[in-house]
Amino acid sequence: MSRAFVFPGQGAQTIGMGRALAEAYPAAKAVFDEVDDALSEKLSALIWEGSIEDLTLTRNAQPALMATSIAALRALEAEGVGIEAASFVAGHSLGEYSALCAAGSLGLADTARLLRVRGTAMQEAVPVGIGAMAALLGLDFEAATAVAAEAAQGEVCQAANDNDPGQVVVSGHKGAVERALEIAKARGAKRAILLPVSAPFHCSLMQPAAAIMSEALSAVEISAPKVPVVVNVRAEAVSGPDRIRALLVAQVTGSVRWRESVLWMEQAGVTEFWEIGAGKALSGMIRRIAKDSATRAVGSPEDVKGAVEALG
Incomplete structure (x- = not known):
């Protein structure tokens, strides 16, 4: 059986996430401590005791979600299951940074600082109220792309996230x-709803953020990953450090090709x-894309124990 480790993106954040991992596993606690040091602030206190409004701010949510993912991975490692248990890693948007950190391409402190820069740059690229994002449910990527093209009328409107066959x-x-x-409603979408986001991510309006990330990434060492990383903008595995760097910049304005990435891994x-x-x-999303695949969430000490037991 071949498995992939996948890492969540923005929207998954909750107050208290990762706390039980940190209490149960010293290696998980060390992740939050290192991220706090890298950012010169107690992000862990915000994650565990702060307000969801503050945690949801893009500049906080991005490093916080990455820290929680790497803490879960360190807990797995403490139980004897390392990154080599995966044939591939992949992440949804910011989760791609978590995947690269997990695979040893990026150091943890560098990843935290990059995501703080990325989150701030994406937040500030477009003035509040100028941009928006919407989920179109019941349309495939081709239909949604046609909807976006018709809606643009000289403005920017792009298909940003191809999440699954109907979203x-x-x-x-x-x-x-x-x-x-x-x-979209006129073309048969089951639902079409504005999303509660602070900026229009993954479209050309994010170009100022892409320029900032190009500069930030140029100053960071990127190593070849220990396992191949399936990247958002290509929906295929990449392992060359220079290629990874370029695609992380492209990712800021490019579509998150999650559905295609999952299909690529399945194939x-x-x-x-x-x-x-x-x-x-x-x-x-994965169950809707690759219907014959098994999925397992690993976010708590109980999940870690269950995952290890499942491996026998």
């Missing part, structure tokens, strides 16, 4: 995204996906 997120100028809602022989970190959103 595509569009991103761009607020007026264009609102037009996309009506066009490469993956039969089991472990979601490492907070929540179970990716597991739900």
Whole structure:
């Protein structure tokens, strides 16, 4: 049986995530301590005792979710299950950074600092109220792309996240995204809803953030991953450090090709996906994409024990 470790993106954050891992496993606690040091602030206190409003701010949510994922991985390692148990790693948007850290391409402190820069840059790339994102449910990627093109009318409107066969997120100028809602409904979408996000991620309006990330990534060492990383913008495995660096920049404005990434892994022989970190959103998507695959969420000490026992 071939398995992939996958890492969640923004939206999975909850107050208290990772705390039980840190209390049960010194190696997990060390992750949160190192991230706190790297950011020169007690992000762990915000994660465990803060307000969900503050945690949901992009600049906080991104390093917080990564820290929780790597803490879960360290707990697995403490039980004897390392990254070599996976044939591939992949992550949804910011989760790609977690995947690269898990695979040894990026150091933990560097990853935390990069995600703080990325989160801040994405937050500030577009003034509040100018952009929006919407989920189109019941349309495939091709249909959603056509909806976005029709809705643009000289503004930006792009298919940003190809999450699963019936869920595509569009991103761009607020007026264009609102037009996309009506066009999608007219074209048979089951639902079309604006998302509670602070900026229009993964579209060309994020170009200022891409420029900032290009500079930030140029100053960081990237190693070849210990296991291949299936990247969002290519939906295939990549292992060259320079290629990884370039694709992380492209990812800021490019589509998250999650559905295609999961299909690529399935075709490469993956039969089991472990979601490492907070929540179970990716597991739900994967079950709709690769219906014969098994999924397992690993976000608590109980999950870790269960995963280890399942390996026998």
